Amino acid sequence: MTGSRITNHQSRSYPRGVLFDLDGTLLDSAPDMLATVNRMRAVRGRAPMVLEALRPHVSRGARAMASAAFPDVPPEQVPELVPEFLAVYREELGLHGRPFEGVEALLAELEGDGTRWGIVTNKPETLARDLLPGLGWASRCGVLVGGDTLAERKPHPLPLLHAAQALGLDPGSCVYVGDDRRDIDAARAAGMASVVALWGYRLDDDDPAAWQGDAMIEAAADLLDPAVWPGR
Template identity: 65%
Template sequence: MSAPAAAPNGAERPHTAFPKAVLFDLDGTLLDSAPDMLAVANAMRADRQLPPMPMQPLRAQVSKGSRAMLGATFPDLDPAERDARVPEFLERYERELGRHGAPFEGVEAMLSALEAAGCVWGIVTNKPEYLASKLMPLLGWQTRCAVLIGGDTLSARKPDPLQLIVAAERIGIAPQDCVYVGDDERDIIAARAAGMASVVALWGYRLDHDDPLAWQGDALIDSPAQLVEADAWPATR
């Protein structure tokens, strides 16, 4: 379901250069963290004498955050009870961090291709920064990732563009020269508002009713492996 790479104004890409910088969402884009989340959910269910849940209902919610995952884990909870369990979820997740999940297939080849081309890359995620930071050495990315901004780093988070704008400032590259890659509609909204071209990561986490074509990203890509080629990337200015 790949769409041709296009410039932000919808024109076909006029050249075959990698962007100067690429910013990525984390969960569902670079990292398949759903197995870690499932371990957390089932540990919480076991403590409450509930049977384990399957992967699919939780996987679809991973990009939506801890509250959405708790909603899938305990569908009968009212919102106040669900919110009260967020600290427990995050505490348990910190213990499971990186134990079960791994980068999606093709991610390492994609990152290596960007680095070989002199492209700077970083991460902008709605995951709390302290958890994202702890993942970096587990993935071997602590010296490769040029900037890391979490959901609690600043006063606003995606779909607000502030995280992306600040990330571009920190790496010293104008937003118009960056591309943002994400698997959720909030990612594409934030990129557009920040003046960045965007890539919809179709390999990530989505609800059944999500329509990534309607998000109007600049490119829709099926697999990270496609992004080892410069002409798969949308054009920047």
């Protein structure tokens, strides 16, 4: 069955360029984040946090995760926790997380079709770049843009426009795949088609349909079908 599906795909093509968010889209990094906040909680004499409580906050960054881990800390004091979070996270980086199911097959299929792919994340660039060798992506990822690479970060379109230029592609020939509203807003502002990664992280009250992405996809493996990709 798998063989016949791949044969059918060979008569079609994927977008010329695909850009991905990292956490919650390519990588299930929530276990690394959980190890981080639980080390912070332990030194304060607090019980471990469970994964299900942290997972929805992962795509929103260090500040959101620190706030979720320490809900009694006043909002104006949460930024003070971020440097500690990042320092501990660097020690847990890549030790617990793994690519989402279907991601490795998808990347291989894109590469086999000649599609260039890259990563645009709001994670600090050094942290994102340090993850790539362990995932086997360092030589395969055509461009990596972090949240501190440029003067702007998502939802501003600059990171996506920069990434497309680095790949030598027009933004209109690229598709951006992400699991957060900021991803979809950035893609729209950059003139790129977008895919909402429903397998990623989001809060219970988020309504991904309201983000108005060009496609909503339940699982990474569904993107193995070229027909579901928008913008071509």
